[in-house]
Amino acid sequence: MTSDDLxxxxxxxxxxxxxxxxxxxxxxxxxxxxxxxxxxxxxxMLASSTAQNAFTLHNTPVPTIQDVRLALSQSGALTPQMSTAEEGLRDAVEVEGVMVPYEDLRGVEGFVNWAQGPVNKEIRRVAGFGDDVNVEEIATGLDDQEDYLSALKTKHSKTGEESRYQGTVLGKESEVQSVTIVGGPATSIAEWTQKSLSASAKNNAWPPEAMSPATSGISSAPLTPLESE
Structure with a gap:
């Protein structure tokens, strides 16, 4: 199964x-x-736009919430929304005693109200998140409610453990086990690799150790004067 199929x-x-x-x-x-x-x-499309915004705005592969918001604006998910140039023409506003640049939040507030509103109430129930859910706890992973995917995994697991999903995209990553070599010149693959690299570098060194400049065939050959024809 390819990654796309999965x-x-x-x-x-x-x-x-x-x-x-x-x-x-x-x-x-x-x-x-x-x-x-x-x-x-x-x-x-949203993920690509978010990554591009992260590289463009602060030259890092780690996006911020501002990068996600900008990607949503670029895709038309946040409306109505002023552009950055239009926001710059507005006067600064006071927030908790501090003057900050004006920021149009109508699109963000509308998106949040739509996601948490009655339109998506049934979707939240099916997903395992009721109306009493704390959005901040979900974002930080502290919410103790089980979503439908976790419940489905538990239902189809006879033991109720995560061991059958270990090493897959649905479970924890597999622990790397060291391989021990018995009866060889090295006790592990890492040691064997290091010895191989050292031997290769030694063999490719110039000048070769067996031929020093004082005793090499080139330096010990008699010099023949050049004669003009």
Whole structure:
């Protein structure tokens, strides 16, 4: 299975749950695949725009919330929203006794109200997050409610442990085990690699150790005077 197939397989349950929350009782596989493809393309576009904003604005591969917000604005998800030039024409505002540049937050507030509003109430319930959820706890990973994917993994795991998912994208990373070489010139692959690199560098050194400048064939050869024809 390729990475694209795996990501599509992981995205399809989320799309199905969203359709279910929206009131659809059934859908053709082609419809689900098309919606999953659209969702994947949209998230890739947001991720690419966020990464580009991070490199452009502060030359780092680690994005900030401002980079995500700008990507949402560029994709048209935050409306209405003023441009940076339009915000600069507005007077500064006072926030907690400090004058700060004017910032148009209508689009952000509208997006948050839409995500937390009654329109997505059923989606939040299906996902395992009720109305009493703390958004900040979810963002920091401190929320103790279980989402549907974790519940689904627990349901299909006979032991209820994460061991069957270890080393996959759904579980923890596998621990690297050291390999011991018995009866060889080295006790580990790392030691064998180091010895091989050292031997290669020694053999490729110039001048070779077996031929010093004083005893080399070139320096000990008799000099023949050049005669003009």
């Amino acid at each position: 990501h599509t397989a992981l995205l399809r349950p989320a799309v199905i749950q969203i359709l279910r929350a929206a009131g659809f009782g059934y859908a053709r596989p082609a419809v689900i695949d098309s919606l999953a493809d659209l969702a994947a393309r949209y998230m890739i």
